[in-house]
Amino acid sequence: MLILAIESSCDDTAAAVLEPESRIRSSVVSSQHEIHARFGGIVPELASRRHIEMIRPVVDEALAQAGIGLDDIDLIAATQGPGLVGSLLVGFTFAKAVALARGLPCVGVDHMAGHLLSCLLENPQPAFPYTALIVSGGTTSLFAVDDPLSFTRLGRTRDDAAGEAFDKVAKLLDLGYPGGPAISRLAAGGNPAAIAFPRSRLGADSLDFSFSGLKTAVAAHIDSQGRQCPPQAVADICASFQEAVVDVLVDKTLAAVERTGHRRVVLGGGVAANPRLRTVLAERCAQNDVALFMPAPALCTDNAAMIGLAGYYRFLGGHLAEADADAYSRSPLN
Numbered sequence: 001m002l003i004l005a006i007e008s009s010c011d012d013t014a015a016a017v018l019e020p021e022s023r024i025r026s027s028v029v030s031s032q033h034e035i036h037a038r039f040g041g042i043v044p045e046l047a048s049r050r051h052i053e054m055i056r057p058v059v060d061e062a063l064a065q066a067g068i069g070l071d072d073i074d075l076i077a078a079t080q081g082p083g084l085v086g087s088l089l090v091g092f093t094f095a096k097a098v099a100l101a102r103g104l105p106c107v108g109v110d111h112m113a114g115h116l117l118s119c120l121l122e123n124p125q126p127a128f129p130y131t132a133l134i135v136s137g138g139t140t141s142l143f144a145v146d147d148p149l150s151f152t153r154l155g156r157t158r159d160d161a162a163g164e165a166f167d168k169v170a171k172l173l174d175l176g177y178p179g180g181p182a183i184s185r186l187a188a189g190g191n192p193a194a195i196a197f198p199r200s201r202l203g204a205d206s207l208d209f210s211f212s213g214l215k216t217a218v219a220a221h222i223d224s225q226g227r228q229c230p231p232q233a234v235a236d237i238c239a240s241f242q243e244a245v246v247d248v249l250v251d252k253t254l255a256a257v258e259r260t261g262h263r264r265v266v267l268g269g270g271v272a273a274n275p276r277l278r279t280v281l282a283e284r285c286a287q288n289d290v291a292l293f294m295p296a297p298a299l300c301t302d303n304a305a306m307i308g309l310a311g312y313y314r315f316l317g318g319h320l321a322e323a324d325a326d327a328y329s330r331s332p333l334n
């Protein structure tokens with residue numbers, strides 16, 4: 001079976017061709033970062049217009065790289081939500097239209113399910129059940145994953161997502177968009193103990209997150225510096241901010257593992273590309289005898305391969321999308 005998968009939930013137009021049992025034949029991602037960078041964040045109208053321009057070439061490229069044509073496809077999977085509705089509609093409508101014209105089955109996939117299962121696209125794969133931390137520009141949540149269709153949310157952010165906090169702090173420091181990569185690069189030359197930024201725990205038993213207070217503390221610190229920070233001071237702010245985020249993410253993940261009793265942890269989402277998060281989480285999991293599964297950064301950020309895999313399991317479960325199925329902005333999983 002060959003699956004054509006499409007992802008357009010935010011600012012990346014992506015398509016992939018996948019064989020079940022997790023072989024990725026192709027995975028193409030067209031980023032819109034350059035379009036949105038000068039605005040310091042994503043402009044939804046520009047995002048959907050760019051998806052319209054790119055959807056056809058990106059799908060054609062994915063098919064070409066896989067060495068196949070549409071005639072060889074058996075199933076179409078596309079992100080149905082959550083995300084920017086104008087962006088989602090481009091990919092999801094495209095998928096439904098191709099499926100209808102070709103007489104192919106089509107499945108709508110929750111973007112969160114893609115992140116929760118992306119670790120199954122790599123070797124070694126985690127066995128079920130496992131605890132997953134999904135941390136991106138729109139999400140910071142912990143889940144218990146019992147099988148490819150059963151996800152229970154354990155906690156989530158009550159305000160900003162961690163990636164959003166990285167992006168907002170980067171904006172305060174004029175580091176461009178998206179801010180995560182720039183902050184983690186500069187943090188490597190900074191002192192993580194230079195500034196004691198707050199860690200929001202929200203109570204001993206809570207698995208929820210909050211990053212808006214941290215962001216405000218960074219803004220207040222920058223203001224107190226007169227906004228003319230020398231390079232070493234910027235590096236120290238980046239390192240201290242990053243350490244505060246990583247501390248909370250890792251502590252809560254280990255607390256979630258204690259609660260679920262799982263011996264496996266999975267990391268996903270764009271912030272999973274953060275080297276400090278990967279290092280600290282790996283150390284703490286090893287100390288606690290918990291196996292950690294971290295997909296390669298290309299599978300952590302938005303991609304269509306993970307949508308194809310999650311779509312395959314939905315197909316096996318009999319969850320086909322009708323032609324009038326609609327995109328949704330909020331995930332029922334989250």
Ligand code: KG4
Binds near residue numbers: 010162164179269275
């Ligand atoms: O999952 P993703 O590609 O897309 C959305 O959430 O839409 O995640 C993007 C987020 C952005 O907020 C970006 O700043 C963050 O992931 N990010 C990072 C790093 N690389 C990307 N955050 C921290 N450190 C990084 N190295």
